[in-house]
Amino acid sequence: MAEQENIMVGLDIGTTKICAIVASIDEQERIHILGVGKSPSDGLNRGVVVNIDKTVNAIKDAIAQAELASGIQVNSVNVGIAGDHIRSMRSKGVITINNRDNEITAKDVERLLEDCQRIMLPTDQQILHVIPQEFVVDGQDGISDPVGMSGMRMEAEVHIITGLVSAAKNIYRCVERAGYQVADIILEPLASSYSVLDEEEKEAGVVLVDIGGGTTDVAIFQDNTIRHTAVIAIAGQKVTDDIRLGLSVLDDQAETLKRKHGESYVDMIEEDEVITVPGIAGRPPKEITKSILAKIVQARMEEVLEIVGIEIKRSSYGDSLSAGVVITGGGSLIKNVCPLANEILGLDAKIGIPLGITGGLKEEVNSPIYATGVGLVMHALRTGTTNTQTMLPASSKGTNVEQVMQKITERMKSWFKEL
Known part of the structure; x- marks a missing residue:
């Protein structure tokens, strides 16, 4: 079993799911995934805690699963923060x-x-x-x-x-009530960038788009450092809501339709098959064509990507993005999102999955839905499990500047604890 001091834990507190990842680092700084836990989340709205008890219970459940899989007792976690208050x-x-x-x-x-x-x-x-x-x-x-x-x-x-003081404080409160300590609190698009972007992309210029359940997170890199960040309050849950309202189906049916049959680009549908949806309370089943479903999905995905385009223009780095756009998060699993992004943003797009995992449950986290959770673990690798630290350009890793930033960020963390 790995030594406790070599254990890192990432806790992705999302609008639709809470994910806990326990990982270890060996002497060669290789990351091994030891345990993964995932629990449905309904205590948040657009990335912000709105129900403490529900969030606490989901945190407990996710971490308990990860502890069981890893055989490790979790004490502290590196947790992500998002929301349109950022x-x-x-x-x-x-x-x-x-x-x-x-x-x-x-x-x-x-x-x-x-x-x-x-x-x-x-x-x-x-x-x-x-x-x-x-x-x-x-x-x-x-x-x-x-x-x-x-x-x-x-x-x-x-x-x-x-970010909002209350939003950050509520995250601390939920984690502590669940029985754990907060080792660090990190903006989610920064965390995701650790796991899905490589150094060449960051140097050349790249847009990271993390489409989650409640928010879409944007981070723009150029010359190996972050240049612009934004959090958009439209994401995968809005797509589900549109399907539910547009097709008059139940919420879980809408989510299933999105995941199994959803398409982001109507023009790329190869065969317009008919999808049968069970009727509600004994009523006759519904028959829905794939193209009708795709029109609903595409409208919302277009809106998300158009807002991403606005953020790119706002950053003033639109002409310096040689590596294009990397799309990750659960929303990236909707079929043909990359061709749609190519058309709307005018940039080459690809799906981002966690990189740099050497062993353990590597295949289990080989999905965009784990980008933030794995990124939180990688952030912990860079800064130390129990130490908070500000993200720095790759060129300044391990320098005097990094040590100074650690002191400054420790004071920020202390400020939250005193509230």
């Missing part, structure tokens, strides 16, 4: 170096990054992540780790992600 912005800061020899120290970097956080926020919002884009020393840009360099003036540009 906001992102760019910020800049500048300081002068006052050391006698003008050598930049880790304390100078910490002072600069704290200066970047001096922004006006509504009282109900709090910073979740501070992601350095680059440092500039005496006009020299493109610096990932300025510690040890000489200079008189240092600047930084960062990507700041904020």
